Amino acid sequence: MGLLREELSREGITNLDVVAEGVARGIAAEAAADPLAFYDMFTRGGTDVEATLVAPSGDEASCIVFSQNVYLGLHRHPTLVARVQEAVARYGVTSGGSPTGGGRCMLHMELAKRLAARTQKEAAVIFPTGYTANVGALSSLPNRKDLIIMDHESHASMFDGVKLSGARWLVFRHNDVADLEAKLQLAQGRHPNVFVAIESVYSMSGDVAPVREIVALKRRYPFYLYVDEAHSFGIYGNQGGGYCATQGVQDDVDFYMATMSKALASSGGFVAAKASMCALIMSGTGAYFAHAAMTPASCAAALSALDLIEQEPQHAARLHEHAGYMRARLAELGFDFGASVGPIIAIVVPDQDKLYELAARIRHDGVFALPMTFPVVPLDRGRLRFVITAAHTRQQIDRAVDALSRHARELGLLQREVAR
């Protein structure tokens, strides 16, 4: 719908009421064509792996859900649930205010220490969401004269943060180290500070950043490295330390950001860094000091998840087994899932009509995955995005692959079918 708004603007239609009515009509038309088409859909069962999807129209479909990020399936773990119940009984259901207004309790302080230790940094700043963590850090760290160079596929929250900073920014081609180096060369001597901001595992593609090569550039060009590990924290590395830890470059990451709503089965986000940098972030962004603090229940869930990741490594092992199994089956059938390597498997379907058709058909068979289209992904790289979790079963994955195989074949989407 953002594109529709741009189109209206190009046609000279800028009156807010007219624009709002145009966008609302566009959403209604999409909903009428397919009531369960993603925009306003919600689930009846919350984070159940098998849930009933409900449209505002009342239409329903029971599906295996492959769109939620609870990677380790800890969200209903009895130990975690009990710890949350205990926290609610002891601290109440709300934080009661911002971190600087008495909104923190002992759980916040313990969580910040644990996150810093897990990411091998001096300190950590906790935010109410991952989104606000990126917005808060990237808006407060750069000065107006600084430059931020970002991967083109970076999360929307990173773009919103840098825009809010007032600093100059530009993008390099996704995972293209040579293009990043060209941008660093271009910027040399022009800015007091340069930041390079990337994700370690990209949410739209499921591929990983060439972090060793990017870190190697630090030897030739001075820059601060900001890494969003939202899709790797808790599931990669020793005790879930993240993807950079597996590549041995943890110490070269100046700012380590992650969310707690994925592997940690909670909500909230954090940025870990040198203590002085954390102080700079805390004092520099309203996303921290003017925002209601994370609830005690969320802190308790995150703390419990950190314990469980240490004590029960079987959840991460199961997740990777599931992802490997589904990827192997899809590869055998001839699906193109780009360079994705982890639990995000993004099946590339360049034809947008066929992509939506495939999503609707598998949903009809009880399998739900989100289609991603331009401008979220490049024009010719639309994809059907599956997020695998440890809570899925092998049978559920088989059901999804079987449905995909049948409908993709009928739609002429399988590479091997095309080649025959």
Add this chain to the structure above:
Amino acid sequence: MADICTAGKSVDDIREWLVAAVTQRQRNRVPIVTSQPFYMYEVDSVERVSIAYELEVWLGREVSDSALVEYDSIDKLAAYLAEQ
């Protein structure tokens, strides 16, 4: 990328530079028609900011990314910048 240049550039110089900048951003390289708007060539709002920055370094003077919205084709932008 060209070095910082303080000398003036002609419309043709700027047009040529813009064609190269837009071409290198396309995944599916199609011939550029310089009168067509940028959005026809995968130049989204994010790329507009990057092009403005690179253009600024090349021209040696400030270029706002809003210039790529107001002058939304290579021809229009080149003419505007050459007149500055």
